[in-house]
Amino acid sequence: MKNRAAYFGVFTALALIFSYVETLIPINFGIPGVKLGLANLVIVIVLYKRGWKEALLLSVVRIVLAGFIFGNLFSILYSLAGGILSLAVMAALSKRDLFSVTGVSMAGGITHNVGQLIVAMLVVETYQVGYYFSVLLIAGVLTGAVIGIVASEVLKRIRIF
Amino acid sequence: MKRNDLILGAAVIAAAAVLLIFQLVRSGDSAAQIRVTVDGELYGTYDLSEDQTVSINDTNRLVIENGSARMEWADCPDQICVSHRAVTRDGESIICLPNEVVVSVEDSRADTPEEEQIDGIVQ
Numbered sequence: 001m002k003n004r005a006a007y008f009g010v011f012t013a014l015a016l017i018f019s020y021v022e023t024l025i026p027i028n029f030g031i032p033g034v035k036l037g038l039a040n041l042v043i044v045i046v047l048y049k050r051g052w053k054e055a056l057l058l059s060v061v062r063i064v065l066a067g068f069i070f071g072n073l074f075s076i077l078y079s080l081a082g083g084i085l086s087l088a089v090m091a092a093l094s095k096r097d098l099f100s101v102t103g104v105s106m107a108g109g110i111t112h113n114v115g116q117l118i119v120a121m122l123v124v125e126t127y128q129v130g131y132y133f134s135v136l137l138i139a140g141v142l143t144g145a146v147i148g149i150v151a152s153e154v155l156k157r158i159r160i161f
Numbered sequence: 162m163k164r165n166d167l168i169l170g171a172a173v174i175a176a177a178a179v180l181l182i183f184q185l186v187r188s189g190d191s192a193a194q195i196r197v198t199v200d201g202e203l204y205g206t207y208d209l210s211e212d213q214t215v216s217i218n219d220t221n222r223l224v225i226e227n228g229s230a231r232m233e234w235a236d237c238p239d240q241i242c243v244s245h246r247a248v249t250r251d252g253e254s255i256i257c258l259p260n261e262v263v264v265s266v267e268d269s270r271a272d273t274p275e276e277e278q279i280d281g282i283v284q
Binding site: 072074075098099100102103106107110120123124131133134135137138140141145148 | 177
């Protein structure tokens with residue numbers, strides 16, 4: 001593959017722009033921490049097109065950069081836990097023929113929220129955050145499905161690289 | 162979209178719904194107390210039926226009125242706890258992660274006597 005670094009730069013920029021666009025969308029679901037996760041669209045597409053190593057690197061770079069620009073050290077910590085866990089699950093599931101892109105993305109959305117919740121439990125040292133568990137599961141399925149459907153449509157249509 | 166995708170989504174949503182219903186049923190209205198912890202340690206307990214304003218370490222301000230509690234002010238940048246809706250039910254909580262403040266509603270009748278509580282857990 002030629003121009004590896006150039007493509008990676010473009011993907012990073014795209015993921016960062018999605019992170020920014022997401023901060024502009026004033027949707028508040030009434031539940032702290034629930035958002036669409038637009039940047040994961042790029043992660044899912046890269047996972048399918050370029051493999052898990054590049055997707056992992058992109059995910060980590062995206063989270064650290066977006067964290068410094070839009071968030072704080074805490075948000076980086078939570079995002080990293082969710083991002084790495086969900087990417088591990090998505091990479092494992094995408095290798096098998098069990099789920100389509102949508103199902104893989106759904107599993108990613110669910111595990112992303114679970115990973116963040118686990119870190120929140122460790123940081124606050126309380127099981128009280130477990131109250132959100134059911135809500136975050138449903139949110140993970142829905143946002144994961146939306147991202148997955150869009151990602152599979154994009155994957156169908158792009159031919160380059 | 163495969164059939165397995167739908168099964169996965171439906172199964173997780175069903176599990177979450179059961180969990181949610183269980184939580185809602187278990188927590189009826191009762192003689193509820195507000196319990197505030199900072200960094201995992203108990204800061205204080207307050208009666209939910211008594212209107213009051215609690216200042217937590219000068220980083221957060223909690224208002225209890227009409228049987229519900231809400232975070233009125235916090236010095237953290239994200240303000241998630243401030244925009245969180247008021248809590249009334251047993252088990253509900255408002256959490257301010259930057260300040261490690263947890264405000265939770267608990268049933269005072271379920272309180273265990275001081276001497277029966279666990280001192281600590283070694284990990």
